Amino acid sequence: MSGFPENILDYDVAIIGAGPAGTACALALRHSGLRVALLDKAQFPRDKVCGDAVPGQAFKALRQLDPAFVDELWQLQPRDDVRDSRLVAPSGAGLTLQWKLPSFNSPRETFDAALLGLVRAHSDTTILENTGLKGLEVMPEAVRLHLAEGAELTCGVVIGCDGANSVVGRKLLPAPLDRAHHCAGVRAYYENVGGASSGTTEFFLSSDYLAGYVWLFPVGEGRCNVGLGMLSEIVSEHKVDLKETLTHVLATHPELAGRFAQARQLGPIVGFGLPLGGGRTRRISGGRFMLCGDAASLIDPLQGHGIDTAIQSGILAGAQAASCFEKQDFSAEFMRQYDARVEHKIGRKLAKSYRLMRFLSNKAWLVNAAVCLARVPGLKPWVQKAIG
Secondary structure (H helix, E strand, O other), X not given: OOOOOXXXXXXXXXXXXXXXXXXXXXXXXXXXXXXXXEEOOOOOOXXXXXXXXXXXXXXHHHHHHOHHHHHHHOOOOOOEEEEXXXXXXXXXXXXXXXXXXXXXXXXXXXXXHHHHHHHHHHOOOXXXXXXXXXXXXXXXXXXXXXXXXXXXXXXXXXXXXXXXXXXXXXXXXXXXXXXXXXXXXXXXXXXXXXXXXXXXXXXXXXXXXXXXXXEEEEEEOOEEEEEEEEEHHHHHHHOOOHHHHHHHHHHHOOOOOHHHOOOEEEEEEEEEEXXXXXXXXXXXXXXXXXXXXXXXXXXXXXXXXXXXXXXXXXXXXXXXXXHHHHHOOOOHHHHHHHHHHHHHHHHHHHHHHHHHHHHHOOOHHHHHHHHHHOOOOOOHHHHXXXXX
């Protein structure tokens, strides 16, 4: 189906990155008849620094591909099935919100390996682990991928699902870091955290770090993913050391200090970057290429999750790639259909979340008032809808 001589293309579609976006894209292409390669620089299972929360929208998107995919994922261990979230305002007042869609927390080492297992079991995708992308060039008839140790591959379409530091994005759509649309985060695993409740994720806001929050997410087997995220422009402006700040917060926060007195930290505190969605409209495609997930800056600015948007964008990219081969049109103009669909399905919601995050980021009093208002009969659903 490629439309090119067999000796030119090694694959019709090359997906770079085997996380949620890349695996969803491969699954979306499983019946396309195209020769698909899924490349990742790591060997799975591998850790991915993250909050480990898998939103219900991620499962909803996968279920549209095949309900069996979701059924298999719900057999994962370790995991913690999430029923509600507890939000603690700067005032110390708490609010518990119930989630409508089923979701769970699971270490990304476990979850991402399971997604790749679905690709192995349900598609003919060629999976190339330990295969790092060093560079690429888009030519009129193909894309040439430059791999480690001088190896090369050619493909008709390349899909960059390779995260916040995407090689595909840096090479084809370079852009300076926009700290107003970027979040820096740190996380560590703990066990024996006092008061940690299975089924409940917790968020702690403070006037000291309002452009972000501390989270505590049970992930199964008595462990919790505990972290701190903050808008990068705040981190840069005030020279915040997030690792030191997280340690300080856990030792001094009125709601947390006692709960961590007997807790044991499992491994170091590690950092990661989150390219936030909802900013100025940016291109996420061009001739013969697309970007998905973190590479396309699709992190929710308010809640910090991105697994759901990664999966959604991966599925959309798979559909667009199949359409390119069907129409034999690989132009930047034709690819803009993908940009438009991502904007319609994902971008508008992220823009709303970004505006709300910026509005609340320096208004501790308003956050406190919202939590109080949510306790008034009839107003809680409005507050829950406002924060997603």
